[in-house]
Amino acid sequence: MNFSFKNDYAEGCHPNILKALVQFNFDQQNGYGLDEYSQLAEQIIQEKIKSETSKVHFVAGGTQANLIVISAFLRPHESVVSASTGHIFTNEAGAIEATGHKVHSVEKADGKLNPEDIQSILDGHQNIPHQLKPKLVYISNSTEIGTIYTQQELEDLSKFCKENELYLFMDGARLPQALMAFGNDLNLEEIAKLTDAFYLGGTKNGALLGEAIVINNQSLQPEFGFHIKQKGAMLAKGRLLGIQFLELMRGDLYLQLAAYANAKAMLLKSAFTEIGCEFLTDTFTNQIFPIVSIEQAENLAEHFDFYQWKKLENDKVAIRIITSWATNEEAVEQFATKIRALKS
Amino acid sequence: MNFSFKNDYAEGCHPNILKALVQFNFDQQNGYGLDEYSQLAEQIIQEKIKSETSKVHFVAGGTQANLIVISAFLRPHESVVSASTGHIFTNEAGAIEATGHKVHSVEKADGKLNPEDIQSILDGHQNIPHQLKPKLVYISNSTEIGTIYTQQELEDLSKFCKENELYLFMDGARLPQALMAFGNDLNLEEIAKLTDAFYLGGTKNGALLGEAIVINNQSLQPEFGFHIKQKGAMLAKGRLLGIQFLELMRGDLYLQLAAYANAKAMLLKSAFTEIGCEFLTDTFTNQIFPIVSIEQAENLAEHFDFYQWKKLENDKVAIRIITSWATNEEAVEQFATKIRALKS
Amino acid sequence: MNFSFKNDYAEGCHPNILKALVQFNFDQQNGYGLDEYSQLAEQIIQEKIKSETSKVHFVAGGTQANLIVISAFLRPHESVVSASTGHIFTNEAGAIEATGHKVHSVEKADGKLNPEDIQSILDGHQNIPHQLKPKLVYISNSTEIGTIYTQQELEDLSKFCKENELYLFMDGARLPQALMAFGNDLNLEEIAKLTDAFYLGGTKNGALLGEAIVINNQSLQPEFGFHIKQKGAMLAKGRLLGIQFLELMRGDLYLQLAAYANAKAMLLKSAFTEIGCEFLTDTFTNQIFPIVSIEQAENLAEHFDFYQWKKLENDKVAIRIITSWATNEEAVEQFATKIRALKS
Amino acid sequence: MNFSFKNDYAEGCHPNILKALVQFNFDQQNGYGLDEYSQLAEQIIQEKIKSETSKVHFVAGGTQANLIVISAFLRPHESVVSASTGHIFTNEAGAIEATGHKVHSVEKADGKLNPEDIQSILDGHQNIPHQLKPKLVYISNSTEIGTIYTQQELEDLSKFCKENELYLFMDGARLPQALMAFGNDLNLEEIAKLTDAFYLGGTKNGALLGEAIVINNQSLQPEFGFHIKQKGAMLAKGRLLGIQFLELMRGDLYLQLAAYANAKAMLLKSAFTEIGCEFLTDTFTNQIFPIVSIEQAENLAEHFDFYQWKKLENDKVAIRIITSWATNEEAVEQFATKIRALKS
Known part of the structure; x- marks a missing residue:
């Protein structure tokens, strides 16, 4: 072959994870994300992003993370702006629309949104209330085509979003690959400051499954757990996600x-x-x-x-x-x- | 403690599963449920239920299985009948309603539905089109309070559902516990014959996570994969589910x-x-x-x-x-x- | 016959309405509720309920009013409490669930909810986040079976709702019949004070069609128009609703x-x-x-x-x-x- | 002014309609579209389109017609193709997405779709089940920018849709204006043959409100009334719609x-x-x-x-x-x- x-x-997971799964297998833990591993993993992430007020939730996959975050944050008449290459726009079988929200797209050869792109969508949606209210900007870093955002680009986006009362959400299915790319000048601390929410991808970076959703905007944190449960994403054995992120996040793995x-x-x-x-x-x-x-x-x-x-x-x-x-x-x-x- | x-x-998973995860860890496999383990696990399940035409899909948890099956099977004006103890009625944070479908409930001390219960709901929904059209009967076996259905009871329900053009769907989060209960006279072969769909619970019977949805009614099988993807339930590393069910289902484990x-x-x-x-x-x-x-x-x-x-x-x-x-x-x-x- | x-x-509308439709037929007006009649009708209603800060929106029918109000007010994990006789629970073809929200019901012979009823639902939903968060109390006055709320009853409900951070919404499809009932001691001014929103029924009291949604809670007013439009309820010729309520509401008609x-x-x-x-x-x-x-x-x-x-x-x-x-x-x-x- | x-x-309705409303005002009629006027209006429409097997349903407005038809016809994983100028894509506040369905758009200077446009969307959605299944083609005639379809163009579209198992749905908010345009060679009989459903606009052609949805594809007809009710669009006094279409459709008005x-x-x-x-x-x-x-x-x-x-x-x-x-x-x-x- x-x-x-x-x-x-294509492969399983990093051997350290398997070792930990074996080691802790018979420890009894609370279910549904209240296990000790998940709580410790949250703490480590808070430390690494230097944001103690951020909340961390672990879910199984990227489409799940995207649909839960977006449907939890938005009211029914609010919509999403994405690059046309955005995973939510092309490759999630209408997951976002299935929760009731439209995704506006902007054609981008490099897969990255800038303030002008978003302004063009805002300009095209001035006929209130006949047109939707764009409210959340979805970006991927690294993007679906391998490109990355610079610190300046993210700062510009973040400033624009704040000025226009838009949420900025970063799909981080391949975030570590962006952070370790040649030419990257962003780090987790900056990302936590500049976005309302983002996630740390596990599935594509050594875990069997799992993404760590990080909500930085405190007004968006309350009652988030309901949405995880309602969308079928709350694992009874949340330990599986906690243990994996614990192994991945401690040290530099x-x-x-x-x-x-x-x-x-x-x-x-x-x-x-x-x-x-x-x-x-x-x-x-x-x-x-x-x-x-x-x-x-x-x-x-x-x-x-x-x-x-x-x-x-x-x-x-x-x-x-x-x-x-x-x-x-x-x-x-x-x-x-x-x-x-x-x-x- | x-x-x-x-x-x-509260614990992890059966050691055989961990062994298999270690053993197959670096085998490269197709993603999204097209791995060899998942395909083999489907075959073994088809053999055990003696129904080659049934289709098997693996998802992470019970709420996920319930919401995907129900929203995939029903049109917008169709509703669900459940016992008031039903997991979908009380403990899934409105997961079914979030997909647009009402769950009618019948108070039952033993957690089990019978044809009279369903008939009472049908009788109360004759004012068409002002009232919903009950279309799917949801039962759990074993139930949320530990009771089980007898073969006669399931045959009666199945007959009633067929006569009234209702789908019969069994939540099997604790199905093996029902099958091994003192007094049980049902088996997987009969369940496959008598229901339109059911699932084999893994999370509560030795797996880290996972339920095997079995769709017996061939008219409900086409395009089911779209729904798994749209609801964020299609794991990139479907191998994790495949390997677990392979270990659980072969032999008598x-x-x-x-x-x-x-x-x-x-x-x-x-x-x-x-x-x-x-x-x-x-x-x-x-x-x-x-x-x-x-x-x-x-x-x-x-x-x-x-x-x-x-x-x-x-x-x-x-x-x-x-x-x-x-x-x-x-x-x-x-x-x-x-x-x-x-x-x- | x-x-x-x-x-x-069963009949058309009060003759005064037809006269007004004929009289104003060729006046050119803005569309989508921005016509002069609708604006004047809003003013008259604000005066009658003695609440200048309340906002009024006209829609075509009761089911429409219910589904727009409820879906506009609630987040995805929030649910509704209704009497089992409630129109939304039994006779609207699942309109509320179709917007994603569950309706909890309490069996009531007289069709009326009291604080104990609501408390029982709250008590049954303490397993957070596995159970929904009841957030809106739906009552009808007069009820679907002809009974009415007293001022004391409404005050008690209102107080309970405020204490428990619940919205109180009154379906007023037959509100004028309640207000004119023998034994009634409620009036529009009190209703505007005690509820977060209610509507004045037109269809069942002399109009060809139309209900006037009144939103008293100012935090629920912003961007309501989007929801009317999104649910297909914003009439191009909003004048039809405005003229009718103008005729009905001025004077004592x-x-x-x-x-x-x-x-x-x-x-x-x-x-x-x-x-x-x-x-x-x-x-x-x-x-x-x-x-x-x-x-x-x-x-x-x-x-x-x-x-x-x-x-x-x-x-x-x-x-x-x-x-x-x-x-x-x-x-x-x-x-x-x-x-x-x-x-x- | x-x-x-x-x-x-901007104006009210044709005087004949007002006369009829006055004339029939006190006739008692069944509610919810079962009145004699609506039934007679359906018959006249069936005759004019020379299609006795088509079913006619009257609703209040265009957005309502669009969202009911599309959500009634499609399964959750099916999507819509529209020109970028399409009313559903730009001016209905996300009405279609709110029912869970994505609208794909094709940039068109003339507002009209052709088979190549649709093929391009199909070609871009081959990654099953990660991408949606386009299933319904939405066209407007006349379009939102005043252009019209020729008979040949509609035949080509219809043929392509049949070959690709797509539904063809025509938004007819301004259909009579298309039919009476210089250069038009289409008629109602052909439209009924070539589309699965369309509607006859009333609001923009002499009615106070109202669109007549015509469903030609018999497999899409059953249980349509549930969807009208569920979306809040079933008028108690359906007579208002029936009388108007009766006046408009008999003779050549x-x-x-x-x-x-x-x-x-x-x-x-x-x-x-x-x-x-x-x-x-x-x-x-x-x-x-x-x-x-x-x-x-x-x-x-x-x-x-x-x-x-x-x-x-x-x-x-x-x-x-x-x-x-x-x-x-x-x-x-x-x-x-x-x-x-x-x-x-």
């Missing part, structure tokens, strides 16, 4: 795993660059989108799995290659060799 | 764990019976509801944790004691000794 | 029409009383529920239309007779004569 | 009113054309979008009311002028004179 670079959730994933992607990026490939977007996280000929793509696909992302002109195709904390080093070396061999 | 008899989800839990509860039941206690309902599964004096309850609570379930007259209280696959044998012995000591 | 006592919406309807019902009530009938509930509004034999019911039904409301023991049946502002005086006389003739 | 060309709902509105718009269009104006879109219905200088727009606005629709380059602006069945002939003459005077 070919080694897969199709996604960052969480960021180390992302750094590893990024490094492997960059290694493959170098190989493509060497043979003169261009990229659909220039990324420094664990996703790369090199442009190759269809023939080259087929050649690579003989031994490695990845997605053909976008057909382009002149028999070219952008392929998507994703690495993870678990990507095999030897497989990366072999893939890089194979890539370099495309040239001749 | 006291040993807890408060619920059946699944039923053995439930039999163990039931046996421990019956042992404690005997102790209460010996000292002359009555019970709120007479149960043979892993939940018992002995009636004791408040003083006796406080005495027991010094060393063991459990819930005071219902205040009764004359300073009496019904307490709820739950055992599980992981309940410590020694703790049960000590508890039984303590109970018998109440008499003197 | 028989004269119908089946409901209070609104209350006079209800007084007339009540008087006709009382006249029939007297006839039933004279022949020794009992009543399902003792009412003083435009609905009566006399208990007659099935034979008597069939006898009356030869010449008059009404509903058989509830089958009782001993071949008895409670019938429902409703009068309106338009009920023909002669028909009432004939019906009364027919009733008295039942005796012999 | 200036004469208004801002919309086609309905089409005559639209022809009149169109003629007045074309008269103003000629005036703008004479002075060399261009138009944002070339329309032949009751809406025109001439492009004038800001100075010219301000000049006209001194005596006539209309909307500035879109700011353009070089101090130009597209204005929107709408006429109706009630537009005053003299006002049109004066406006035309004023327009011609702009030139000098």
